[in-house]
Amino acid sequence: MYLLYHNPRCSKSRDCLKIVKNKKVDIKEKLYLKDGLSNVELNKIINSLLNPISDLVRTNEKQFKSKPFDLNSKKLVISFLHKNPICLQRPLFFNGKNYIICRPPETVLNYI
Numbered sequence: 001m002y003l004l005y006h007n008p009r010c011s012k013s014r015d016c017l018k019i020v021k022n023k024k025v026d027i028k029e030k031l032y033l034k035d036g037l038s039n040v041e042l043n044k045i046i047n048s049l050l051n052p053i054s055d056l057v058r059t060n061e062k063q064f065k066s067k068p069f070d071l072n073s074k075k076l077v078i079s080f081l082h083k084n085p086i087c088l089q090r091p092l093f094f095n096g097k098n099y100i101i102c103r104p105p106e107t108v109l110n111y112i
Contacts, residue, residue, distance in 0.1 A: 002027040002112065005092035016091035016105035025112050037085045042078040045092070051101045053077055061087045 004020065006029040007013045020027050046053055054071035057064060063084040069076045081088050091102045095111040102108045 003094040005030045005032050013091040016102045045099045049099045058087045
């Protein structure tokens with residue numbers, strides 16, 4: 001089963017979801033802003049992320065700008081995203097093996 005970390009207010013996230021649904025792929029949506037992100041979950045994401053860990057954080061968000069830190073530190077990224085899930089880069093797609101940041105959203109086509 002595929003999984004999409006989804007923010008319905010994000011156009012890129014909506015576009016990615018639309019692409020996957022148009023391909024009639026069975027996908028589960030994770031509404032991470034509503035449900036939150038556990039440290040265990042974030043650790044799994046980072047350990048299976050195809051992108052560099054530094055790409056996982058939205059650096060233009062005020063939460064990051066007010067307290068920047070080393071984006072290559074797994075421990076700091078996990079702690080920060082656990083407290084500030086709005087700063088998780090999206091859309092984030094899981095294909096059963098790896099997590100992929102789908103920017104642009106069409107990137108998802110390479111993994112379904």
